Amino acid sequence: MKRIVSGNQALAYGALAAGVDLVAGYPGTPSTEALTEIIRFSSENENAPWVEWSTNEKVAFDVATGAAWSGKRALATMKMSGLNVALDSVMSVAYSGTTGGFVLYVADDPGAEAGMPEQDSRLCADLAGLPMLEPGNVLETYELTQKAFELSEKVGAPVLLRLVTSVSHGEAELEADFAYHLRETTPYHNRDITRYTKAGSKICVDQHADLLKRLDSCEEIYESSSWNRFEILSGAALCVVSSGVMNEYVGELLPAYSHVSSVRLTATWPVEKKRFLPLLRDHESLLILEELEPVLEKALRSQAQAEGLPVKILGKMDGTLPRTGRYGLKDIRSALAAASGTGDAGPAPASATAYRHTITFCSGCPHRGTYMALNRAIKKAGFKKKDVLVTGDIGCTILGMNGPFDSCWTEVSMGSSIGLAQGFARSGFDTPVVATIGDSTFFHAGLPPLINAVQQRADILVIILDNGWTSMTGFQVNPGTEESLQPGGRRRVSMDALIQAVGVDYFEVIKPFDQDAAVEALAGALRMKGVRVLVSREECALTRERRKSFGPGYSIDQEKCTFCKMCLRESGCTALSPVQYGEKTVMSIDPDLCRSCGLCFTCCKFGAISREG
Amino acid sequence: MLKSVFLTGVGGQGVVTIANLLSAHLQDSGYKVTLIHATGMAQRGGRVTSEIRYSDDRDRPFGPRISSGGADYIIGMDMAETVNSASFLKAGGTLVFQNYTLLPSTAVLNKESFPDAEEVKRVFAPFTGNLVEVEPSVRPVNMFVLGVFARYWPEAERLEETLSKKLTKRVEENLTAFHRGRDYRTEA
Structure with a gap:
């Protein structure tokens, strides 16, 4: 079956295809619609996982942990701000690992389209020592969500699944069965306080060592998968390294460049050092395309330094690319042109005045x-x-x-x-x-x-x-x-x-x-x-x-209106706007927008506002 | 070929609806399509944008967002947001815009100036191939503007079939507005 879905929906159907047993999250743009879709699915299908909007992200993560520690497949969903709320538990659970497949979906928002900081949650993968997958389109999201559960079970660690707004809100066609593939499993939890508590320094330090072992074991799994595509051309001077949605833009632009190597990552943490080594040795320069923080860039710079390699690393830290904001085709085109010394950065953007539509409460709010x-x-x-x-x-x-x-x-x-x-x-x-x-x-x-x-x-x-x-x-x-x-x-x-x-x-x-x-x-x-x-x-x-309907709306007697604008000045209601009435300007109420709250009525000193009917 | 349509307006104008229809139509016509809406503040009087990119080569990789100078077409439902989006239009591209501006209450109270049709033309004229102004005379106006756009869009063939198939509410009214748009007399 083919359907047009967003990245969030693809993630939901990926989790359902993987037979997820429990889903918990807290709403937050741009992550919300993943859980919403699972709720919709469960309202229409008898066979569905337990799904809940929890009180907050930490609660959601804890609820999901309980299921994962029962050997079940669990999914927790949140935006980056929510990850911060859950982080206390995330750090602790990272040390303990998991038995059931445990996926933590976090959405980042380069360009802050939904407000809040331009946080890069990849740093949490480093901080907590957790593997991270970053799909760059709808199909990859559907497939990698399923793989994330398998990876989690194989490694024994929760897996961070990170989307950015362009992917989570981006829509494309997906061919799938859009069904729930329930796995028959019996809950089990082996009481093991050395693994599932933090009381005692030996317990914690041992868990830290285990965590590092789990992280190390990822590299081999990544290498044997097709998640990271290394296309190395012999004799190429430049290699372009990108991840997630940046891969899509590289795919769009790179055919215009001859003899440039490329690495397109969707398994982004830990960094596959073994496979990067020959590439760092054999190229004159690497161009790193990543939004927000220079996470990959720092890892590759430090690897090059440790290996004593003279390769030039181009990215954010040397000013080749902007340090803030969402990257568009334009940024990538200029960076490619600068790094390769060929190609065209494209025309400078036309400038225009920025008019701002101040956001306010809905009418009737x-x-x-x-x-x-x-x-x-x-x-x-x-x-x-x-x-x-x-x-x-x-x-x-x-x-x-x-x-x-x-x-x-x-x-x-x-x-x-x-x-x-x-x-x-x-x-x-x-x-x-x-x-x-x-x-x-x-x-x-x-x-x-x-x-x-x-x-x-x-x-x-x-x-x-x-x-x-x-x-x-x-x-x-x-x-x-x-x-x-x-x-x-x-x-x-x-x-x-x-x-x-x-x-x-x-x-x-x-x-x-x-x-x-x-x-x-x-x-x-x-x-x-x-x-x-x-x-x-x-x-x-x-x-x-x-x-239910709001009943008859309010209207303004245009004879009585003196255009003092008090209604607008106090309420700022979106249903109010000035109109011409004969010679004079008066206020009017758009009947399609009025939700009969009556607040404008409380502002008028001239008795010009009344309820119809 | 790889082409892009950029749609903009404010909440409640049906930008998302017509973007979804265009995307579905392209999908049905065999194109590889990406669509992304930015509607975070739509219900609160804020800016809405939808970005559609499509290619007849289904294996061709491309990113979902339109960069500055990257849109072959802009559909503007609100003139302030149309002017704000000017940098997205390709030189020689097509702009179809509605002669309407939603004035936020703060703009009325503070007497801030918002653009009129003359301002839109002044900004776009130097680099725009087809510059089409639409008077909002038929409702629902999003379907009316879509009808006007269809005249300038080579991929519009059999668009009506998509509309008949995908529209669920007020189908007759929507189709009538679309046809009125198709027949709308404009100076190109």
């Missing part, structure tokens, strides 16, 4: 109501907006950083807003410090800093914008999602009970579309001392829309 209420409450409580520091957090809630709200001042990592606010509050500001965080982010990593705040008697206001879903990444279920909407009889965890059990000084639930009451509650909480937590609760407009 409850977060808009929360930030509007916060701005109004700051004023009502007698503070100036420029004096009230608001720490933001990851997810849709961070869009409060943009105009017209201009609320959030900082964004660090999942759950960090609550800890950060405590540090700011202890630094001597005489105005309130506020943390804003979404529901999924709160469950993910917001609870420990809240516990800290209570124990340390911190003085902060925490606003949890609870829309019931992990929306930014595409509306995944989380522990707080309505029980009736939880898949397969899973349960809802009460956020309210959790927060109150921690023992916060003040707790209240507000409704973001009931502006008057929300402003009142927020203004009161701003003036209080201690740990105050307000949960602003209303379902995500886009998930709600899938189940």
Whole structure:
């Protein structure tokens, strides 16, 4: 069967073809759709692996480890930021190894198309001493995902499977059976504390030695596979070395160059030193094509140095290629031209003004109501907006950083807003410090800093914008999602009970579309001392829309509109835009976009906005 | 041959839909195709791009992303994003753009200037082969613009068959808009 699929989907079907027994992950662009596809598959097929969105990436990795240590095949999925969250466990499990096939899928994002750092997770392969495979297209992703489970079982180590955005989001045709190949296995775990605990220095140092042996054993497996293609031409002066998606561009451009050797890697860690040695000896120069950090370049430079070889290494460290960003054909073309002394770098790009579409909340988004209420409450409580520091957090809630709200001042990592606010509050500001965080982010990593705040008697206001879903990444279920909407009889965890059990000084639930009451509650909480937590609760407009309509929308009486723009200034709603009405300009509401939240109605002093019908 | 189509706009304009249709059509016509959408902030009023590359040689390797000067065609649904994408068009390439700009609220409030059709033409005219402006007069406008594009795209043969096969919702309305686009009078 042929289907057009993305790299993420190919990875999902590769895991299903390998008979994966358990899949756990946490959403994060550009990795999300791998697990989403397995959920879709399991909802349509009785025969399917256990699959879950876990509370965070560390939990997902731990759950997957339990299965792998039972001899089952396990897959954990996450983006690079999530790998950092899971890293404590990843390091430990790397030392212990695995019995069942264990694949950790991590997606990196050169060019930071989805925001967050341009982290290169290949460094984690080095750090944790784990083998890494890096497919460069849809077909390779499908095949190497299956091979990754086999490699993991053969070597006895978890295998990192790394995609970059261009591969995970890139779509192409895949011929496969798109089926689950269940393997009948019996769970087993041999109790062995020298392998599965870390208590005692001898245990850990021995495990370290075992880990290095496992890593060494990869090289032979790589050599006997077709994963790394060495095409060495005798007498060639230049060899181009690339990995992952870079291989595709090399394949596109290299036919125009005569007599250039090439190495195209998809098994990228550990580096196959044995096969690189003759190549380092026999070429005048090597051009290394890799996005983000010079991982391969450093390994080859150090090998050349150790062997006392004069080969010239061209890459990032000598300035041949840019140090940051996603590489396009253009970068590779210029590097090839520079390294070979032939070919054309191509025309210089035409320059144009950059217009920016500021991103904001969707129309009908409850977060808009929360930030509007916060701005109004700051004023009502007698503070100036420029004096009230608001720490933001990851997810849709961070869009409060943009105009017209201009609320959030900082964004660090999942759950960090609550800890950060405590540090700011202890630094001597005489105005309130506020943390804003979404529901999924709160469950993910917001609870420990809240516990800290209570124990340390911190003085902060925490606003949890609870829309019931992990929306930014595409509306995944989380522990707080309505029980009736939880898949397969899973349960809802009460956020309210959790927060109150921690023992916060003040707790209240507000409704973001009931502006008057929300402003009142927020203004009161701003003036209080201690740990105050307000949960602003209303379902995500886009998930709600899938189940029920919003009813009649709002409209503007163009006779009454004075074009004061207060509606736009306070709400910034995407359904509002200026139009010509006879001689004058007035505001209007796009009926196709209005989701009847009524926030614009609360802004109009001229009674020009009303609900239809 | 190896060719590229770059599509751009903002969330809600149906850029992804027409890119998927073009990709499916090329696939059905026997080409090797890659497609990648960048839609991270689409639902929040942000930029959307879709990049399609295709070759009649199914064994030919090529990367998924279009580099500057690498697009044979640009379809622009929003003029700000069209201007932002100018560096992607090959000299002599074809631009089909909709005369529409989504003004973000901050732009209205801060009186930031956003490009009009004259600005688009000024930027593209010096290096563009076919420069086609589309007035958004028929809805759904993405299918209308696709219809206009089809007139300038040699691979459009039997595109309607793909549309009839792949469209699942409001098929008649979509096909009508596509036909209206095909018949749209433009000054090339």
